[in-house]
Amino acid sequence: MVKKSKGRQKIEMVKMKNESNLQVTFSKRRSGLFKKASELCTLCGAEVAIVVFSPGRKVFSFGHPNVDSVIDRFINNNPLPPHQHNNMQLRETRRNSIVQDLNNHLTQVLSQLETEKKKYDELKKIREKTKALGNWWEDPVEELALSQLEGFKGNLENLKKVVTVEASRFFQANVPNFYVGSSSNNAAFGIDDGSHINPDMDLFSQRRMMDINAFNYNQNQIHPNHALPPFGNNAYGINEGFVPEYNVNFRPEYNPNQNQIQNQNQVQIQIQNQSFKRENISEYEHHHGYPPQSRSDYY
Amino acid sequence: MTRQKVKMTFIENETARKSTFKKRKKGLLKKAQELGILCGVPIFAVVNSPYELNPEVWPSREAANQVVSQWKTMSVMDKTKKMVNQETFLQQRITKATESWKKLRKENKELEMKNIMFDCLSGKTLVSSIEKTELRDFGYVIEQQLKDVNRRIEILKRNNEPSSALVPVAAPTTSSVMPVVEMGSSSVGFYDKVRDQIQITLNMKQTTNDLDLNKKQW
Numbered sequence: 020m021v022k023k024s025k026g027r028q029k030i031e032m033v034k035m036k037n038e039s040n041l042q043v044t045f046s047k048r049r050s051g052l053f054k055k056a057s058e059l060c061t062l063c064g065a066e067v068a069i070v071v072f073s074p075g076r077k078v079f080s081f082g083h084p085n086v087d088s089v090i091d092r093f094i095n096n097n098p099l100p101p102h103q104h105n106n107m108q109l110r111e112t113r114r115n116s117i118v119q120d121l122n123n124h125l126t127q128v129l130s131q132l133e134t135e136k137k138k139y140d141e142l143k144k145i146r147e148k149t150k151a152l153g154n155w156w157e158d159p160v161e162e163l164a165l166s167q168l169e170g171f172k173g174n175l176e177n178l179k180k181v182v183t184v185e186a187s188r189f190f191q192a193n194v195p196n197f198y199v200g201s202s203s204n205n206a207a208f209g210i211d212d213g214s215h216i217n218p219d220m221d222l223f224s225q226r227r228m229m230d231i232n233a234f235n236y237n238q239n240q241i242h243p244n245h246a247l248p249p250f251g252n253n254a255y256g257i258n259e260g261f262v263p264e265y266n267v268n269f270r271p272e273y274n275p276n277q278n279q280i281q282n283q284n285q286v287q288i289q290i291q292n293q294s295f296k297r298e299n300i301s302e303y304e305h306h307h308g309y310p311p312q313s314r315s316d317y318y
Numbered sequence: 319m320t321r322q323k324v325k326m327t328f329i330e331n332e333t334a335r336k337s338t339f340k341k342r343k344k345g346l347l348k349k350a351q352e353l354g355i356l357c358g359v360p361i362f363a364v365v366n367s368p369y370e371l372n373p374e375v376w377p378s379r380e381a382a383n384q385v386v387s388q389w390k391t392m393s394v395m396d397k398t399k400k401m402v403n404q405e406t407f408l409q410q411r412i413t414k415a416t417e418s419w420k421k422l423r424k425e426n427k428e429l430e431m432k433n434i435m436f437d438c439l440s441g442k443t444l445v446s447s448i449e450k451t452e453l454r455d456f457g458y459v460i461e462q463q464l465k466d467v468n469r470r471i472e473i474l475k476r477n478n479e480p481s482s483a484l485v486p487v488a489a490p491t492t493s494s495v496m497p498v499v500e501m502g503s504s505s506v507g508f509y510d511k512v513r514d515q516i517q518i519t520l521n522m523k524q525t526t527n528d529l530d531l532n533k534k535q536w
Contacts, residue, residue, distance in 0.1 A: 034356065051349065055345065057408065059365075063335050063342070064328055064368055071360070072360045081402050082401075093364045093373055094386065118404055121409065160466050160467055165471065172464065182460060185453060186453040189453060
């Protein structure tokens with residue numbers, strides 16, 4: 020296998036001549052140094068301060084718990100107190116827990132980034148394999164002749180029509196018309212005046228790639244520091260405030276099991292007895308936690 | 319045995335913590351020295367050890383005092399502009415990593431959809447077999463490809479060039495002939511299976527009965 024890069028090289032420990040290389044090296048090595056210092060603080064509970072001037076005479080500094088306190092201790096020659104004051108210890112514990120949370124979050128993000136990088140490599144390999152088959156339409160458009168482009172365009176337009184039809188049928192089946200008789204509701208999904216599905220309707224121009232929407236919810240998305248789960252769930256497993264007036268999932272003809280309603284009412288009475296002030300509780304069944312994979316799960 | 323990933327939490331075992339501290343402190347100061355030499359910049363590091371009374375200073379007390387006095391003379395704004403503690407530094411790293419992740423995820427999605435698009439065009443995949451939740455992303459990719467093609471056609475027509483690339487002279491193999499994608503009744507290629515469904519859908523009329531039923535439902 021051919022080596023892609025030179026690999027790890029041993030560099031001479033002298034000041035770099037090239038100005039732009041020096042700037043890049045400084046930037047990379049500074050962040051690396053701060054990272055090492057941060058790790059030392061986390062793993063060993065050490066107090067560290069680093070002050071470094073850039074080639075452009077700007078000052079960069081890192082300190083834990085902060086730069087000033089560590090430098091002041093160094094200037095005044097104060098050794099670390101053997102037994103810290105209670106308040107200090109409490110503050111330190113709190114800070115450590117925050118740092119721990121941040122470290123956990125960072126680890127999570129980095130592992131997801133790693134997964135995505137692996138996926139990228141796999142997709143690139145697939146792309147290379149299909150390119151090797153000699154399909155000219157997979158070449159960059161700059162390399163195609165006019166006749167090829169015309170044919171390619173026709174095929175793409177037909178493909179778009181088919182996809183639009185498929186999408187229209189799916190949305191028509193899964194998105195309810197809350198306002199019957201309103202053509203505006205249908206028009207958004209390529210259905211003109213409720214009679215035809217329009218294959219030329221542009222379903223995709225307003226669409227931004229990777230938006231989280233009702234049809235494509237990514238459960239692996241990072242959601243840091245969710246204090247409460249969404250949709251107003253509470254400790255009692257009952258959704259507060261989900262009353263029909265403003266509940267988009269409410270369906271008048273939907274009658275859940277009568278026993279379930281009775282059970283909920285019993286719980287409600289129990290809660291009221293505990294003198295909790297609560298909003299009106301809906302008698303209808305609702306989903307807990309994150310939204311379901313597709314909107315159809317609601318209905 | 320391969321190198322294990324170190325879990326970023328406080329080391330509870332005191333002996334392990336002490337040895338880790340010594341090794342890592344040495345590595346940190348070496349890195350600081352290298353940065354100072356390679357970039358020819360003033361640098362100072364101080365490590366307050368939980369195991370020793372006096373802090374460890376690098377490169378030396380005198381050199382450190384010089385850097386500190388230089389640092390002290392600077393305005394508060396200049397000092398704090400690029401100042402970080404552990405929390406802010408970690409937050410910066412999280413933000414950076416999240417941005418990279420989002421960008422790469424978007425690229426992967428586009429690449430994935432492009433692969434599906436070419437599979438559809440070459441007849442390997444049916445549109446009906448694509449995940450319904452992916453249709454919007456798929457449509458978006460087709461849109462982008464169409465825009466690129468149209469832009470290229472315009473450029474070629476404006477320049478009155480029949481081609482900017484050499485048209486393959488070799489006899490076209492089965493793989494180099496693009497499958498025909500048609501919507502009409504004489505459809506050829508990979509849309510045969512879905513053609514009838516599409517025709518039905520396109521010609522579908524909603525009767526007044528359906529509307530009445532719809533009103534009753536809602």
